[in-house]
Amino acid sequence: MEDWNQQTIESFRRDLLTWYDQEGRQHLPWRKNQDPYRVLVSELMLQQTRVDTVITYFNRFMDALPTVLDLAKAPEEQVLKLWEGLGYYSRARNLQKAAQVVAFELKGKWPESYDDLLTLPGVGPYTAAAVASIAFGEVVPAIDGNFFRVFSRLLKIDDDIAKPKTRRVFYDAVAPIVDPKRPGDFNQAIMDLGTSYMKTKDPDTLHSPVLKYNAAYRDGVEEEYPVKSKKKKPVSQMYEALVVYNENGDLLYEQRPDSGLLAGFWTLPLRPIDSVEQLDGEQLTIKPVSHIFSHRKWSIWPVSVETPDELAKNQRFFTEEEQQALALPKVQHKILQALKEL
DNA sequence: AATTCGTGGCC
DNA sequence: TGGCCAAGAAT
Numbered sequence: 001m002e003d004w005n006q007q008t009i010e011s012f013r014r015d016l017l018t019w020y021d022q023e024g025r026q027h028l029p030w031r032k033n034q035d036p037y038r039v040l041v042s043e044l045m046l047q048q049t050r051v052d053t054v055i056t057y058f059n060r061f062m063d064a065l066p067t068v069l070d071l072a073k074a075p076e077e078q079v080l081k082l083w084e085g086l087g088y089y090s091r092a093r094n095l096q097k098a099a100q101v102v103a104f105e106l107k108g109k110w111p112e113s114y115d116d117l118l119t120l121p122g123v124g125p126y127t128a129a130a131v132a133s134i135a136f137g138e139v140v141p142a143i144d145g146n147f148f149r150v151f152s153r154l155l156k157i158d159d160d161i162a163k164p165k166t167r168r169v170f171y172d173a174v175a176p177i178v179d180p181k182r183p184g185d186f187n188q189a190i191m192d193l194g195t196s197y198m199k200t201k202d203p204d205t206l207h208s209p210v211l212k213y214n215a216a217y218r219d220g221v222e223e224e225y226p227v228k229s230k231k232k233k234p235v236s237q238m239y240e241a242l243v244v245y246n247e248n249g250d251l252l253y254e255q256r257p258d259s260g261l262l263a264g265f266w267t268l269p270l271r272p273i274d275s276v277e278q279l280d281g282e283q284l285t286i287k288p289v290s291h292i293f294s295h296r297k298w299s300i301w302p303v304s305v306e307t308p309d310e311l312a313k314n315q316r317f318f319t320e321e322e323q324q325a326l327a328l329p330k331v332q333h334k335i336l337q338a339l340k341e342l
Numbered sequence: 343a344a345t346t347c348g349t350g351g352c353c
Numbered sequence: 354t355g356g357c358c359a360a361g362a363a364t
Contacts, residue, residue: 046360053350054360087348090363124362144360164343191360200358201352232345233356261347292355293348330349 001173002155002215012213013179013186019209020189025051029058034184036110036135037068037099043127044095048088051195057086071096072103080327087330089263094122112136125167134184141174142187143167146194152226153198153205153216162229234297238276241289241302241335242269250317252307261293267332269315270300279303289338291331298331302338 004012025031028051030042041061045054061082065071071079076096083092098120102110111117113136117128125143132138141147148161151174159166179186197208205217216222244252254269256262276284279301289300318326323336 043360048348048359048361050350050359085349087350088361090347091361094362122362126361130360142360145358146360188360195360231357263347291348293346295346 001157004155004177004213008213009177012177012210015209015213016189016193017179017182017185020185020192023209024185024189024192029055029062031188034135036131037071038062039131039135040098040123040127041071041095043130044091044122045086047091047127049086053086057082068099069103069108071099077327081325084327085330089265089329091122097121098123110135112138114138114140130187133178133187137183139178139180139183141171141178142190143170143174144191146191146198147174147187149200149226150190150194150198153222154210154213156215156219156221156225158225158227160229161226162231232295234292234295236297236299238273238288239270239298239300240273240279241267241300242271242305243302243339244269244305244307246307246317248317248319250319251323252311252315253318253323254312255314261296262329262331265329265332266318266326267329268302268335273301286342289331289334291334300331300335302335302342 030038032038042054042058045058045061064078064082065074074096076093079092079096080089083089086092101120102108111120112132114128114132117123117131118125120128123131129138129140129142130144133140133142145161148166148170151157151170152161155173157169157173159169161170193208193210197204203222205211205214205222208214211217214222216225242252246252252269253266255266256264258264273279283301283303286301289298289302291298291300328336
């Protein structure tokens, strides 16, 4: 691991921020100002999600709910509809809970420190540091995937970034490097660097504004960084999706449990099957709906069923209009599309 | 500490 | 196609 002296640190800050001022992504909508609400919404949306995907969602979200009070007072269903398709839906619920803490419990007075921000639902070490530095000028490193990637290469840190305890290694190494005058810009500059010259695949290190600080490149081992252990592959699961219409043509849905995968969302009733041998010949001629989550791979065969005499407590029929107003997970949209094509 | 939690893009 | 990745947090 490299160890920079004070002169190197100050030089690095200058080079990084000079580049950021000239070529940073200042046009990103959440960088229009330092409103903590905008920063918080953007950071929650950006967790594990690409910038290109978030931009549209962010603008729509801010148009609909421009202030923290608007979000705090909004019906949860509206928040989920605005989040529909972004995934990791607990983020949306936690974001609204956080807004309610700020608007109601704290009466609109934002927690401004890293430690206080950390108490908000959905706000972990990265997000607390990002908001504290960007919106409130606190000098803390916002350690995310970009940060790991950039500094693992610059400093040749070979700890496995998939391990929780590695965060501390990076924190100790880089906390002294964060620019005390512009901590928010410093953190954002690292992110911009990490998605451009120092991106994961096919980086352009030779033209990076911090080339001369890159120890891994200097030693010809940049491709070995960052060190990251691999994830397990998703487990395959098969389901039947019960297709039930009532006399009005409404479609039967079932609400999922309030915890776990797609918590609280409505989908067609899904019934696990152990093997394809449980399907009849006609179903087997149909290509199943396929949907991959982080840790599960679903194959779903729609099957028409007679209307049951009695509905379960978590079941109800929805009209066409109701279905469109509802926030539905991607997999349910895929099922609906498959029904249309039958 | 290891799992769980979505989705889309890329090769 | 399948594997990997992308501004992580909660449990």
